[in-house]
Amino acid sequence: MKNCIIAQSGGPTAAINASLAGVMAAAASMGYDNIYGALNGITGILDKNLIELTDVAKNDPKMLNILKQSPAMYLGSCRFKLPKSEDASDVYEKIFATFEEYDISAFFYIGGNDSMDTVHMLSAYGQKTDKPIRIIGVPKTIDNDLCETDHTPGFGSAAKYVATSILEIAHDAYIYDKKSVTIVEIMGRDAGWLTASSVLARTAYSAAPHLIYLPEMPFSKENFIADVKEQLEKHTQVIIAVSEGVRDAEGNYISASSKSNDAFGHVQLNGTGKTLENLLNNTLDVKVRSIELNVLQRSAEHLSSLTDIDESFALGQHAVKMAEDGITACMAAVKRLSSSPYSVTYASVPVEKVANAVKSVPKEWINARGNDVTDALVEYAAPLIVGETQIPYKNGLPVYADISHLLHK
């Protein structure tokens, strides 16, 4: 028997199900007998909460295509952080017991930094205990902050959503001839890639966003107010893109309204846009509003990037090929061959180089004042939002994969 398990973890993206579909399609064509999905990430393996994906992978191309273009995670996610094996060998034994029971030869984990850490630790345990199973990571994150890959699945679709939304917000703002400021808060705790991609909203007639602030540069309230005043002299309406994670020179989040920690020690943020709206309202005599793009920037499948969805599918396929080649402890990665014309290839990179590391926007891609990005950033991000997916609609609503297995367990 040749069986595999696939799981997903971390936060949703518009492309993580495309990678799932890619793994399923390749596993079917490479002769896997049973293709299982573990529900809610690694906890689905611990709890033996598995569903059969074999039939869809082998016999239902229509459903596979719907899955490829469905938001969030068909297999669900988890907030469980795998402990170190020296602290909790029982957890590892339980996971590998499930692998053994289901005769698993390959495990594919689709996720971000934390999931790559899980792949790394499981691989190390497997090698140490002489388990033959191949463990492969498939990247995803709208944050685009994974090392060793040119970019991450999900980023292109989120960037397309951000750029389109900023353009539509600009059209909304431009209707009045009175001065106004619109602050758009964009996801990104540590890396500013997604906020930086708002630059792609600029057109021949619209300079929005007029200001862009990333967490990579210390945020100064004084400079911010001066920047806005300067833009208001040039433009009637000023649109600002700001990352939720901007911090002052001392490293304190501009929004420190919520300080709870999640299982991975991340600080939960709220209201950077609202904080800056209040700041400007107390300083300027113009209308100020803030808009939080919120979860739709990661889940708005209806506006996904075809480039992103197709690459994410291909990365899933590549991961299966890696397992076939006997590779383990590695992540499937995108290598860019050229930006213009845009072309990529797929590679295998050691997962330990990815786990828990963060790729920031290079300082030289941010202007000296720290309120805009450079042409190099545009050249990098522009190809990733190109192309539109053809989502099927029924009664005016997009048709997505039925996820009742996540709701009735």
Add this chain to the structure above:
Amino acid sequence: MKNCIIAQSGGPTAAINASLAGVMAAAASMGYDNIYGALNGITGILDKNLIELTDVAKNDPKMLNILKQSPAMYLGSCRFKLPKSEDASDVYEKIFATFEEYDISAFFYIGGNDSMDTVHMLSAYGQKTDKPIRIIGVPKTIDNDLCETDHTPGFGSAAKYVATSILEIAHDAYIYDKKSVTIVEIMGRDAGWLTASSVLARTAYSAAPHLIYLPEMPFSKENFIADVKEQLEKHTQVIIAVSEGVRDAEGNYISASSKSNDAFGHVQLNGTGKTLENLLNNTLDVKVRSIELNVLQRSAEHLSSLTDIDESFALGQHAVKMAEDGITACMAAVKRLSSSPYSVTYASVPVEKVANAVKSVPKEWINARGNDVTDALVEYAAPLIVGETQIPYKNGLPVYADISHLLHK
């Protein structure tokens, strides 16, 4: 000479430019010599701030099609409230002097309740002073609260955005197997039509939104908490659609965080969703988040309803036909012939019946508990979100009408 002026007012919708395109197309085919657009509503007529639309209307079908599918308002809007003619006859004289100077035989004003009030007062002044100009209203508002028309242009597209967003937010929420509540705040100060249309997000696998609260019913915090607790017993994740305008039994907005008045005496609201999020956080031991759909629900052209865009265009055309028939002081309206199969026709209604009146969701379309809507609401709203527009994209971004004339005056 046979000339006309078109203007737009009120808040943006995804369909108000479709009505503009419809007026332009019909005016061109019905032999108007010059077709002018007044910038920023009625103030564009007062200030003689006009642009030529004739060439696009007569010779540029490609641009006309882009205009038909562009967000917000190509001609801009205004916050100017026309005073009563007995209080300010100079304002009326100035407006009609512009009409005379440009040899205008018809004026088309595309807007909501307040704009229909303007049409009403201008028509009355014109009739009183024996001016032969036809003054016609073309409805628009995402709020769907205009009387004498089955529904309003812009509502169907906003409803499609709301339903799709709730479905995508539900997919985002369902990935975790821990209890959570997601509150989605939807626009609508006095009328709950748009919030009610969130019901269209329900699918065979997803019951979201599990609770729906409209401003038509008094909002009780105690009942709300009890409702949420009841839903949390049945569902792991509970999604709630709430109108920004919900009020308690005494008529006080649940969110009373901002009380400034705009020129029309409307109370500016903020943060109903956030207020309820805080309420639940202080009451329940589950994760609670709130999402404000904000301006994208009225400006997300990329997700507009084909039914809405086509009807809005047709209403614009019908308005010109009304002027040709010698009608004045009237609004073009939609009459529904049948819900299934859906079919409509267009009519002319006296604008005085529309001005400053508000059409609420009928009480019998809301359930007794006041936390859901009935099948009659579904039957009414469902046809309005059907169909997808084919927006052109360039470099991954939708192509909308160049509005630099609004930015550089």
